Amino acid sequence: MTDEKFTAERFKLTDEKAALALDVLRQRLNRQLEASLEVCVRCGVCAESCHYYVSDPKPEHVPAYRAEQVRKVYRRLFDPLGRRSPGWVGAAELDQEMVEKLIYAAFGTCTMCGRCVINCPMGVDTRHIVRTARAMLTAIDMTPEGLKATVDVHLEAGNNMGVTEEDFIDTLEWMEEELQDELENPNIKIPVNKKGARVLYTLNPREVKYFPYLIQTAAKIFNAAGEDWTLSTVGWDVTNYGLFSGDDNAARTIASNLERAMADTGAQVLVMAECGHGYRSQRWEAENWLGHRYPFPVTSFVELQAQYLKEGRLKLDPAVNDKRVTYHDPCNQARNGGIVDEPRYILRRAVMDFVEMEPHGVENYCCGGGGGMLAMSEFAPARLAAAKVKADQIAATGAEIVATSCHNCLDQLDEIRRHYKLPVKIKNLSELVAAAIVWE
Secondary structure, three states, X not given: OOOOXXXXXXXXXXXXXXXXXXXXXXXXXXXXXXXXXXXXXXXXXXXXXXXXXXXXXXXXXXXXXXXXXXXXXXXHHHOHHHHHOHHHHOOOOOOHHHHHHHHHHHHHOOOOOOHHHHHOOOOOOHHHHHHHHHHHHHHOOOOOHHHHHHHHHHHHXXXXXXXXXXXXXXXXXXXXXXXXXXXXXXXXXXXXXXXXXXXXXXXXXXXHHOOOHHHHHXXXXXXXXXXXXXXXXXXXXXXXXXXXXXXXXXXXXXXXXXXXXXXXXXXXXXXXXXXXXXXXXXXXXXXXXXXXXXXXXXXXXXXXXXXXXXOOXXXXXXHXXXXXXXXXXXXXXXXXXXXXXXXXXXXXXXXXXXXXXXXXXXXXXXXXXXXXXXXXXXXXXXHXXXXXXXXXXXXXXXXXEXXXXXXXXXXHHHHHHHHOOOOOEEEEHHHHHHHXXXXX
């Protein structure tokens, strides 16, 4: 099973908890989920698509194995033979042993990156199955502690790191002063709560708390492009870990924060910072959670930077970035979000020497930082072991800089760099753009 032990009292299954978890499965059983649970032919093609399996080939790392843990419970509930003779069809009761297998399969060895989905000849959406398992476990308070805390803090404070409004404003004012000094221009601004701006920009709390220079980087790009933009104290956190916990109610509440910020500022376009799951959550999932369509477009900062370049609003000097650069495609932007061409359009104008990883684009391997993995310290050793395939990809490029456009990817790639002793630097895509700006 797993070396990770969940010994806290809340991980003990009771009859009441089992009934609640099974009720969640019943409620979520739509045609899409049922088809994915029924049509797997055990061909094994999904194995080589998973970075866990490629780095450490054992049965527990095959996507079909993870999905099978949910199928066992599903068959016990809905398969006539599974109810009468469970052993014949591999059905299983949701008991303590089964719930621990679900925790390991759903949280411990899967980032829900979706690479197995696009490589499955039957179209089985293991990502959907795993998130259903997570929803079942979250409903009975069996989410790993770090992921649970991240969601709880966001619900309580409005952002996932509990940054106060005072600290938020202080950081923005500090970065504005730094930017004015650097560019020797007192008119450069980082606007907050500006009414009627065209763009409302969001941030990842890690920028405010640990990497404020990335706020300055975005501000450079907006100011160079002459954008009419603002930030909002009503809602500014790009992240939504409800996507990872499987808790649709939490995801809905978090998504509504940014909807309220758009209404408060009267902005026209919601721009998501370089965050893979934040973009996917707000662009592709939020309207399902909220139950209505947005009256405004949602776009990624990556898409917006590419647009500025196409429109001639940004001029770059690629000679500033003369080292070899490769690009890691965040799963939730490329594979699950359709943003593939834009970062390459940007890099070919921002750097002198760009080289692709193989494979790349929608087929790129997950770095291992998605799915809330960075918040779940109990699975860190497995997460880094599964990252060997990404380390090998990076090393094969001969690049000195690995660029990406996702904060979780940034953190994970930096851990990979240290763990596998790779002679590279990890940078946000926007860092390379901001460094290359030719100021009028």
